[in-house]
Amino acid sequence: MRQLLSSLVETGTRRKLTGKLGTTVKTCAALIAIAVIYTTTVVYIDLFVMTVVFLSAILALLFLMYTAGPNGRLDRPSVMDWLFSVASVVVGIYFFVESGRIAERITLLFPLETPDLVAASVLLALTIEATRRTVGVGLTSVVSVFVLYNLFGHSLPAGLGFREVSYNHFLDIMMFTTDGLFGVPLRVAATYAFLFVLFGTFLSRAGGADFFYNFASSLAGRKVGGPAKISVISSGLYGTMSGSPTSDVVTTGSITIPIMQRLGYSKPLSGSVEVAASTGGSLLPPVMGSAAFIMAEYTGIDYRDIAIAGIVPALLYYLCVYTQIHLRSRKMGLGGLNADEIPKMRTTLSNGGLFIIPLVALSVALILGYSPTYVAAIATLVVLIVSAVKPSTRMSVRDVWDALGETTLRMVAVVAACAAAGLVIGGISMTGLGGKFADLVFLLSGNSTILVLVISAVLAIILGMGMPTPSAFILAAVLVGPTLNSLDFSLMQTNMFILYFAVLSAMTPPVAVAAFAAAAIADAKPLSIAVGAVRLAITAFIVPFAFMYGDGLLLNGSWIDISTACITAGIGVILLSIGIEGFWKDSLTTQARIGFGVSGLLFIFPSTAAIVAGVILFIVSMLMTPHLRFRMKLSS
Template identity: 55%
Template sequence: MSLSFLSRFLTSGARRDPTHCAGWVLKPLAALIAVGIVWVTTIQIVQIYAMTIVFLGLMLALVFLSTGATASSNRDRVPVWDGLLAAASLAISAYFWFNNERIITRITLLDELTTGDLVCGSGLLLITLEATRRTVGPGLTSIVLMFLAYNLWGDLLPGVLGHGPIDYPHFLDVLAFTTDGIFGAPIRVALTYVFLFGLFGTFLSRAGGGDFFFDAAAAVSGRSPGGPAKIAVASSGLYGTISGSPTADVVTTGSITIPMMKKLGYSGAVAGGIEVAASTGGSILPPVMGSAAFIMAEFTGIRYTDIAVAAIVPALLYYFCLYLQVHLRSLKDGITGLDDVPALADTMRRGGMFLVPLLALVAALLIGYSPNFVAAFGTLAVVAVAMSRRETRFGLKGLYDILAEATLRIVPVVAACAAAGLVVGGLSMTGLGVKVADLIFLIAGSNLFVSLLVAAVITLVLGMGMPTPSVYILAAVLVAPALTKLGVSLMAAHLFLVYYASLSAMTPPIAVAAFAAAPIALANPLAVGLAAVRISITAFVVPFAFVYNEGVLLSGSTGQIVLACVATAAAAGCLCLATEGYWKRQLGVVHRLCFLGAGVGLMVPSYQVQMASALAAAIGGWLVWHGMAADRSA
């Protein structure tokens, strides 16, 4: 598979510039949608099905106004065909709106669909697929089409994969006229949590919060070995937790950090890989995390606050591993830090106020407010601190631009969530999720470790070319039931999938974040993806640690939690040393094997094994120290 084919496979339509003629319609509509969403999610109570109908229709219209049919489409002009598709989106939405009472009260599969239902339902299906292709690319669209084909013609398959006959009206009824399909949980999450937290992130970024995060990271770690790489790790993590998108994070922060790393001696692939790994972790970093965490809350019924709290230690372990491997690699390669970095005191004096919105988020979460109001409080806090200084203050024009930008940012997410709803609705029709769970049991038996390996591989494969929320949705439906049947808690099973859904953004061969970083790094995207995996390889084992020992998820007694966190952190450190093969000096094979064995053993939930592993780590450390002493005496 050539790189040119992969690039085309991931290519979506050209994004139009709203400052040109399209902006006469595009920006006002986007800003108006933002105001409406804030109103119906925080102030006015509206029937949820009717709300999702209007939201999806308006967002699909925005897709065709803001995104061309191909990557080479005109970015300044909206062709007549796209205008007609936008109008069709609004017309179909209007049909569903005027008939929403009948649709809500009808009995699925018993009350026949009318001719208007068949026409508008089919139109909605086709428009959703085209919107997905334009915004996300052919990768997700191809997967959705495969699942839809399975729904319609899977009855022709022999054996357990086959299912009962499903005719087209049955197929369309479930996908377009129930809350199990297009208007299901993914779209509801995009309408509420995802949009409101995206609005918070847009306000914070426009007010200067992103610059503050970068300067703070530079002030803390810029002078140490590999300073620019550590700046990338810290700033991308902080920015990623409010953006929720590894690709957007790479493009935003990577345009600064990748050239800085290359100047100090990192190759293009390694510089891009470090940025990709750092940006990917933002999707699992509380307090905001990414869209997948909100969808997890909707799917599982677990409060988002509980999910964010449980994700704290795994996220910190991810960045601990990444930071340590960057540090060791920088020492090994002799890469120094920066000479000219901002003073921490000056940075805090200029931008420390941007910590207030984050504290407001955390406080609202801990008090117990719903995610909608948590995002609203955080946004109000951003506005308050921005208005406190003349240089960060924005007027009505700035507010208008922010509202429009926030809406346009989530256009691809909405299309992906609508497409994911098609898959989820189809799975409920065919029972494929149960069959996949049975297949996992067939492969792994009752062995939890093998089942987790299979689950991780399936999630990473599903993630080829797909956005993180869509990957998690598919994995949650296909894989999670098998894990919970083996005794894994609901929290651990779904966080495991959220974690690997996020990691899929940087895992070759189709790593969307790596493809975004490649043009900035002037490097091969596959090389960037491989470098990202290598620099964060230890982080791939962290999910296994919290499945086997839920103390890492802050569950259990205080003693159990402390022991689990200390043991897992020590294990991660040992694995980093084994991976990089460097600690004050180049490590030999025996040293690395000692640290590898210690790292694996410290994650085993057995006191005896952990003690033996700690002894192995001590032996490895003694051997390194003894070798250094011998070198000094020589």
Template identity: 45%
Template sequence: MFRAFFKEGNRRELKGIVRNLILTISIILCIFEIWLGSVGSMDLYQYTTVFYPLILTAAFLQFTATKRIKGNQPTWPDIILAAISLSIGVYFLINIDLYLTRIPLFNPLTPLELAVGIATVLLTLEATRRTLGFTLTSVVLVILAYVFWGQHIPGAYSHRPIDFNHFLDDMVFTVNGIFGTPLGVAATYVFLFVLFGAFFTAAGGGDFFFRLAATISGRSVGGPAKITVITSGMFGMISGSPTADVLTTGSINIPTMKKMGYSPVFAGGVESAASTGGSILPPIMGSAAFLMAEYAGISYGAIVIAATVPAILYYLGIFLQVHFRSIKEDMPTLKEEEIPKVSDVFKEGWIYLVPLVFLVVGIMNGMTASLAAVLATAIVIVCSWLKPVYRIGYKKLILIFEEVIERMVPVTMACAAAGMLIDGIMLTGLASKFGTLIFSLTAGSLFLTLVATAVLCIVFGMGMPVSSAYILTAVLAAPLLINMNIPAMNAHLFIVYYSCLSAITPPVAVAAFAASSIAQADPIKIGLNACKLALVAFILPFIFVYDPGILLQGDLWDITSSIVLSVMGVIAIAAAVEGWYKAKLNKLEQVVLFAGGLLLIVPGMLSDVTGLIITVTIISLNRIKAKKILNQPILEKKPEDVDIREA
């Protein structure tokens, strides 16, 4: 039983009265969020104290305490915890005017406020453990231990004593802690984009994505794997959760790839890598991008523009590796009858482009992300009315609301835990101390500091949601990077990238573990394969720190040259990793071509020219080799050495 405590609980399939309660909470929250995102106006503390207790209530009703507990009905302890959570919401609703005008720390907390504060902290810890596991919870507990006993640590990492009243006041009754910016982002942007994604899928947008992907890639070699890359990226862009995307699209894509002859490990790796990239794919991206907009003070539209080219390069790398692997292993295409006509796809599904285009245009023209999401959702509903099969009526509407709350519970708990982490770090001054430590260990080297930051993101991302890994690293490392004259956009986007990549980085690669349950393969091998497929993504963040051209920063020549050279570099790296271009590459050719591709991406005239010469030479020799093999008598040819389709 004690060991079970260190794992998250199971999600229940609720029925009866309890499910009706969840449906009621779902309807109230969704209506509240739509109002808040469109015409409503509230202070951060006010709307988070409405939003969070309702989500907290749902968490205790929907999740068991441990995996050992079976059944679809909450136990009495669950009901009591849910009732306390709801009572906290009622307390804040009644007393909100007091806390909006109150001066924090001026007066000691009353016994009732102490009770509310303690309950809020303990409930947050327990709900985080139930929904996300012990990893994130343990990090929060370590920070809290440092808050209370850090003054006893000798040396530079000691801090002034912080009494319990001070801690609780700051953590619960201000916007510095649980009810701070991360929770505010969950209660606005993230919620409304999850709502949009749920409506878009229910209205038939998911089917449109699959058909469009089949049309684009179905006839080319390795079509099923390429369809996986496209559909998983599109779904991941909307969901913002690598794990959720793997479980949604992977349930179709992975068995299809296995059936076509791909190994389970490769199929799981493609799905994991493609799903993970959705969190950095404009125009929607994931919760980390919304947190970045709030925390770094950068407009969401600017983030979307800057992230566009790196995201394209990310998916180009995966797509090309899949392409070269498919040719090398002589993978089949889809059957002609399985591929819809382009005209039919757009004739039947063009309407699904309308809300997406509106979303992009609205955000780019200064509309708030929340309002754009609300209006785009309204457009989706109207679009569904034109499709009798997918028409959204009031019954389907309620089910969608329920699905949104189910998706939001883990995200919200991650953001609430992130708020606790931020407050603990700020109260103790740990951020500046940590920055000093990193600076001393890296001897002031920018490259080594970036490596340390990347490792930090991956470590924090082990078992944590992307949003938690981002916010924790951003608090600790972003100020240090900015002090080293890295623009805020580049520094924070660097952290966002590596926070996302933590989802496929072993030993705790949450997206790979999700894929392993479908592929029936070793999750570590799937994670390593996904990292191989997403290799370009591990290089790109370093590049856009040194060469902001791929973030569309600088003059036209710098931007154009950076993009062209980066595309060539990605092609070279993908071919080198897979050992194939037009014909088989030997080990030496692979190493040299990889070096050439890397030099093309690395900024600098000397590296660009050297990389260009190396890449063009190896690729030209490979083309000549392929032609020679094709011109050989048929009996002398080795099928594994050449792309037979080039004949």
């Protein structure tokens, strides 16, 4: 009984399929990738048809790849897994064959036929089960609650209740329109997100990941805190392509964490550095992870504008992490790598410098306004071209085939989460819960803008706990977005605010999925790693509030406003880091730490009065630092 309950609640385990079945799965995965490339760049196919076929194909692979629970067989799928996989294919074929009739019918006016109801019910159940196996009980519970709320919410009191919705009505909206399962999240997963993951996979396979690490080593390896700074640079560069903090931790952390520990970093600190660096990758332009694509599709804001707006906040994020690492390393007396462990910059650029070209091409194409789909496809093609220049990086036909399959397999869990998020969005739209949620937030905040922002930030983090970043963002955007949009903020401000806290949920206790991934490598407690990561990246929890009150940090406004906001925020981040670490050339007194920290906050939230107060407090804090007092005593 315990095993049965465990299999119904806990996440499944990914199998490592071998033999003929493993080859078949990889072949199907590569063919799916080819189909996605073809339908997004060469020929147009109706979005509903494309997403239906895409989802059914992914689900068919998913049930073969993941066990039903933690105790499932890892060597081969069970009979139930095969049944679910076949059912996914059959349902996909049904929707594809009937797509013409489905497209012509008028929703809710023409009743669904019995086969429609059966196919839709099966697909709904398969999607929820796929979400449970890959993402876990968190998102699955949210989806299940919303399904039940849509069907039985009319029985609740007036404040939460709504007009009764029949099961047929529910399925019609959720499964036969683009307002539910086949909505924005799944469309993004099948287009933009898939192609950018393809780009990242090709770049990594060609040797780009090794180049990023060697480049970071050449740049920062010999400096104070060299190993940790290498982690920050390499994880940030890789993370902007992977779009998954957890994936980034596993990929780069397996190299950087052991090196940090070997040179004297504690187990929790080494994990915290990697988690903070990897999480920031999902906020770093030009790619910013798949959540930014969903933001573009959901809001209608051009992705180029989102990437440009994200530049300064992301740089402030990494400035905070880098500064704290530098100060902590000096305080602990931790140096850099040995000279023989650091590749020469000339050698690094000679071996892999060509991999800078795809990133430049991607950035330029986005700035010029090309569609994200086109940009990702071109950038991937550029990777193939530049990798062919040197025999050591040249991708063979086998490498290309494996990269195609790997892309699809990496997207499996993301697709399940995006499909589930679509169900939640549809449920909220059908019931009008977004407006009711906004009323509740205003009631709790007493109409105080700052309290509305704080509550919204906390809710965004809670909604995102244990979920992939795309699902975390879209859930927060649908529930919290209407609240912020009703205030005097731009669409860019509100959704960038939500994006930040949705991403930060990956490292925020108590769930902190990225910290759990790092804990397995660092051999430390996940909670200790998560707390340390939040401390290193504390600016990320502050800057969103700053750009809500002045969007110069989002590069909007006059050049004077933008320059002032960026310069003062940069100074503020450094001062705040000094206050947090309690070190600047020497250990600081408690009073000096508080002074530096508060002055940093005043600089981050710029106004004439705040800057003047910040300067005065900074001078007072300087006078309280031990080494400066010693110098003054000598001079007297």
